[in-house]
Amino acid sequence: MKRLISALALSTALVSPAFAQETKVIGVSIPAATHGWAGGMNYFAQAAITRLEATYPELDFVLSTASDPSRQVNDIEDMLATRNIDALVVLPFESEPLTGPVQAVADAGVWVTVVDRGLSVEGIEDLYVAGDNPGFGRVSGEYMASQMPDGGDIVVLRGIPTTIDNERVAGFEEAIEGSGINILGMEHGNWNRDTSFTVMQDFLSRHENIDAVWASDDDMAIGVLAAIEAAGRDDIQFVLGGAGMKEMIQRAMEGDSMIPANVTYPPSMIASAIEVTALGMVSQTPVSGEFIIGSVLVTQENAEEFYYPDSPF
16 A cells, blocks of 8 residues: 655664564564454555565564454463563554553563554553554544535544544544534444444434534445445435545545545555564664654545555455
């Protein structure tokens, strides 16, 4: 996926995690492919590991995927106890349950790279790699406001309770402030199609008129669209998802009035995190700090630049 980097603050004050030639073990703990974005993230993680194992024979990787926070906690504890990992790259299933276990890894002297969904306590990780989540919400809100110059009533679907979801919503609310847009309701769709279908059904039953929907994720947008179609509603002008799913980019490219735009948040960021961590393990390159990947508004005019038909997402 094309990656647009808005900020790269790699600290030069701290040294890299390690650079000796003995075998180093990097643990990678990520959520299972429970939705489209996560499926793409799993694909890019495995591809990065395969590539790096061939490039650096002195590196071993341990990859685990978890279907819930408790399983992820167990995976990480096992990596620390039995695999003697030198570094951990973790995309938390949820922020709060993973904070303590990842803190324990850091306290054991293991390098920690946190990806995407931040921990609930700041400063635990050595490296943070993520999309620009406040920017994701801001770009989404600015687009909604531009399409609704006279204001209107909308509903909002949030993701899984995490720090990044909080950042997105805060950015969105700030962007629509003073626009006349009224949020009728805001519920967690958990970045899941089926859950979002149920949430949207509830919104539709409670509100006779909804002008637009900020689904804030393409999988959730698919569930929202299915609920709208099932209810036979024609009051909703458009649905704004996000993350750049190829089917949604194609719909915007083709001028679909219900999906007129998208906001990027590439799942390939997990590969960036793994590669930068590996670089720190095999060289003296300083890699601590933050690596933030910017969110871009995709419309019919530029959608072709972001359409990757062979991508898993």
